Amino acid sequence: MLNTVQIKEKINQAGERLTPQRIEILKYLRSVTCHPTAEIIYTEVKKNIPTISLGTIYRNLIYLVTKGYIIQFQNNDNITCYDGNPKDHIHFICQKCNKVHDIFETPTIDKAKFDKLGIINKVEYKVFGVCTECNQ
Amino acid sequence: MLNTVQIKEKINQAGERLTPQRIEILKYLRSVTCHPTAEIIYTEVKKNIPTISLGTIYRNLIYLVTKGYIIQFQNNDNITCYDGNPKDHIHFICQKCNKVHDIFETPTIDKAKFDKLGIINKVEYKVFGVCTECNQ
């Protein structure tokens, strides 16, 4: 996992600025294993930067997703969730409690089939079901 | 592909009613290979049932998804799209033109890994990229 210095090195590029807000959002997402919504990230980052606004959260999340530092996906209620681990993996989403579990396995697909269709930028694998806790 | 009689047989169950609106929405989705939004479905079904309302479209789409007659997923703009083919398959989504291509292949995953987590109800595989047409 990247430390703050590494984040600084990685995130800063020509024409882009390294703001405390941007660092804090990425640091938070890298520090948790859950898959928070923008609203939750807002609540949590606010503890360290009380004046941060929700718009800043959204803007930076878009930035971090675009840059590939984090992953985004929609949960069962179609709310966008974020994952600080950008490595391809499967999300198991409980349809009752909406909790998300990571499965660190990449399904094997026939890449050749996609070559005709175009260039692949990212994949998203979701599995919906009911977790063991909710299935009592 | 189901014909109208088969749809009637399949769709009607105790406590549920077979309305012309419901039939028409399913018939439309079964007749196309594209992946329309609720708005597009509204426009198309309206040609046959001019008085149908958008709320009825949404309500029946939820019904059809719940029953497993159709599939839903979010496109690159996070708008819900619908697929009249409920068989598991991969969606290749162009990030430029938002067009969706079907890949009739099911990635193999280690089901055992999910047994610990809970019961699987459905899977959703999406691949984002740029289609050959947009990549000129």
Added chain:
DNA sequence: AAATTACTAGTAATGATTATCAATAACTAT
């Protein structure tokens, strides 16, 4: 240290989706 401009905070606007409710019509039982 000054200049440039990407970024922020605060707020308003957007728009897909859901909720509401009286009227209707699909189904059931007689």
Added chain:
DNA sequence: ATAGTTATTGATAATCATTACTAGTAATTT
């Protein structure tokens, strides 16, 4: 067939996650 039950519809209002806007601020460059 007919009447009764209630799932569904049409129309409209409400919701709320997300985006747009703007003047002020601060990160970076020169």
